Ligand code: MET
């Protein structure tokens with residue numbers, strides 16, 4: 001495991017908390033994301049709101065925040081008329097905004113007042129990681145195929161590598177601590193990411209999270225353990241897990257690979273967290289429709305006298 005990830009896990013007693021939904025939280029605050037760029041639209045229209053939502057997650061106890069680049073692609077920005085340079089700058093901006101939120105958070109910790117503590121905000125100086133989000137090709141298509149994983153015959157391994165190549169390079173050089181490949185819908189895209197990390201000599205670690213709608217396979221029907229083994233075979237991948245998946249499926253999925261995971265949840269997921277921890281997970285967070293309240297619930301649950309669990313890591 002990379003030293004940054006170990007540092008975060010050690011500091012918090014063997015587990016770390018990841019943020020919750022970003023796009024849906026931006027929407028809850030009034031952003032209109034009805035656009036092929038989805039949350040990436042806010043990088044242009046409301047960067048302050050993005051920064052505030054990152055900050056809300058840090059104050060709710062998240063140790064790792066994920067940038068607003070999930071649906072930010074060079075191809076998507078170019079389709080809106082932006083130049084190559086402007087498109088790359090927006091990718092970098094997504095990470096810069098998250099880094100600014102981290103700075104603001106540290107400043108707030110420094111001057112934390114008694115009121116803030118009463119406000120139940122978590123203002124505790126600790127190692128915080130910024131992960132650069134990479135959503136799937138299906139997310140760029142914005143036609144629901146990120147939840148079918150069915151890209152048709154023309155979308156090959158090489159096509160996917162070329163699609164993601166420049167974006168991954170730019171994000172790797174953006175100041176992020178790691179890359180979060182999220183909501184991966186099929187095996188071929190996982191393979192494309194793993195090969196890109198090698199070919200491009202990406203020098204920050206990555207994690208891979210897959211989405212499932214049946215508790216056994218990823219959304220395309222490819223086996224989750226097979227997808228996970230692609231991630232595990234890469235030296236650059238420090239964690240493999242699940243996101244944007246109903247919480248009732250998470251424990252079984254974790255057990256099916258018995259490695260560390262990021263769990264992702266919906267309405268009453270907090271009750272599941274300790275089960276996921278017992279099943280071997282060490283990273284816990286939310287996805288679409290989870291909020292800072294969800295994350296502070298996870299924080300409180302995991303901060304209670306910890307259950308004895310064996311943690312595994314790759
Ligand atoms: C469809 S999954 C979206 C993941 C992304 N990190 C977000 O919360 O917006």
Ligand SMILES: [Zn+2]
Nearest residue numbers: 243244287288
């Ligand atoms: Zn999601």
